[in-house]
Amino acid sequence: MKLLSFFLAACGLCAAAAQAQGNYEIQVYGADTVAPRSTMVELHSNFTAKGHPAMVGLAATNHAEHETVEITQGINDWSELGFYIFTSEQSGLGMQWVGDHIRPRVRVPEKWRWPVGVSLSTEAGYQRALFSPDTWTWEIRPIIDKTTGRWYFAVNPALERTWHGPDVNLGIDFSPAVKISYDFTKQITGGLEYYADYGSITNIASLHNQQQQFFPAIDLNVSPKWEINFGVGIGPTSATDHWIVKGIVGRHFDWGKQKQ
């Protein structure tokens, strides 16, 4: 899954490409998958308070509101299938469909009793050229996480590949994400999320052209049926949108008889 965006076509290629990010789904993945016979519906709402202006052939991110609907169906106790609908709303363009992705994911079953949670996600899909020069992209995302006491750690060292677009020849992009959080109470968890894109693994971009973003974020654990996450992101590099406010609201729906 894209963390910060439909990437930026390799950061080192050109400045325009470096400004081509969108922020559609900003989330560090945990290793859990959605339970079988249940569906997770999430709405990702991201507002770029300070982004980049419109460029030739490319919409602005500044003051853009991105709404993404993510629907994930649990298949069995070790796999799920996710589907995304990306939209963008901004001055002069109104509400725009951006693209769709599909994301199958498998995990190491809990029954294997590994000391950490491990899963592997892969995501492929299309996004309109107006919002990303690379229209067809693919990503593979290993996910490792661990909950111990009040602490939670997750690492997503994702690799991305452009199938169609200006970056098709740039090879594989490295875009890790990390989360560390602490349970202040049963309902309130606070932490720091980190998202980055270092560019091609064979040609790491300069710091200036890397994407780096830090999100102090909170998770509200009000019910096992609901998932609520809120954060404010700071992007210190020039290739990153500088201020982003993100929110995720998710709801579990159970279908049929649940496994006891």
Add this chain to the structure above:
Amino acid sequence: MEPTIQVRPEDSVCGRTTSRRAFLTAAPLAAGALWARSSFARAQTVPGASPPLVEPGVKPDYTLEISEIEWELAPKKKIRTAAYNGQIPGPLLRVTEGKQVSIEIGNRLDREEIVHWHGQWIPVEADGAMEEGSPMIPAGGSLLVGFTPRPAGLHWYHTHAMAQRDLKRGLYSGQFGILQVAPASGDPGRYDQEQFIVLHDWEPYYTASDDGSMMVSYVCGSVNGKMLGHGEPIRVREGERVLFQILNASATEPHWLALPGHKFQVLAMDGAPVATQATVETLRLGPAERITAVVTMDAPGVWVLGEAQKAFRDAGMGTVIEYAGRTGKPHEPDAGKLMWDYRVFGDATPVVHRPDVTIPLVFTSRFKGHGALDEWMINGKSWPDADPIIVHEGLRHRLVFDNRSMDDHPVHLHRHNFELVSIRGAATGGVHKDVVIVEAGTKVEVDLVASNPGNTLFHCHQQDHMDMGFMTLFRYA
């Protein structure tokens, strides 16, 4: 009207409070008196151990050896665990009510162990709970335990060692077995065959629970130490009455048991005859609960006696019932609606007793993180800081189990049993138990007539809850 004393948890009923330090100092003295009076036990290999109360050379009636074994749950499923006498469950111990028995326990593990005689009204030294003052069995050592079994019925023995975060210890292991106490008057025997059914869950692991904390789940389960399809079937004949003696020896899981096409007539719970021998399609047993039920075999075929919930049955919890001359794929239970009400087995018109003392016991939890087990409290305190509950010999104590948590709790009182008086506010009577499930957010009231002096442990029989503080001592005034 007789006065009812409302006891505040931090006070004793006689107006005297006892500090934990004073209590710990006094406990061995009380234990010693009991020791001399009615039990015998000695740590044979512990220097400075109490003098033997069994004449040298006395041969024990039974011998248990605790050791690490490899056990085959199924041909492709072997586990390593601690067990008694190299088998799971441990050997069936048949004893007679009122006839003294001696059991020598050898501990071949590299850690201390202790064996609890669950459901027996016996002295502290023999009971097998270190919190009461029973001796531990040292690593590599042994202990000779003697007691006079009572009451009659289906009881059991099991490790009472704490597991804490080690999911190989305590009741997560294979240290459990049946103790069948025959009535002194003899077994009426209105059945054609007797079958013992022992449920257990294996290969535990921590997982996230719906309420936000960690819980224990299992990879597989067994009946009598074998996964479904891998043990010998129970062979029956049409028209036979089969007496099932069923024990849930799981460390943490309640289980629902069903035999499709048949019904269970419940005769006793936790070894005690019930007031109404009601007939039900499904049995619920919390950890440590026992049910004695008779089934008339009147539906020829091949059936699975197993967990009503498919997930548990798929994990191995079941056994095959095979009628003579019948073959084929066994019919499995359908979970249907899982309903259980202890009151079905109670008196239709319960006798109302007025308690001498009412003792509220409030169960709550404290969140310790999404990656941790909750800490459990009785009246606001966790073991070992919990205040002892003071009881008076001969008095009727109304214990009000007030479960304000989001989990069910199978609470157990050592060395006594109690009578169910109300469930969720609805009156009952005539059901005597030593374990009762108090469902989340509900109250259960029971009457305890204190009749077996000595420290008495009260705890949730869910191993992870007990390990996380859900224990306190009842102490005789």
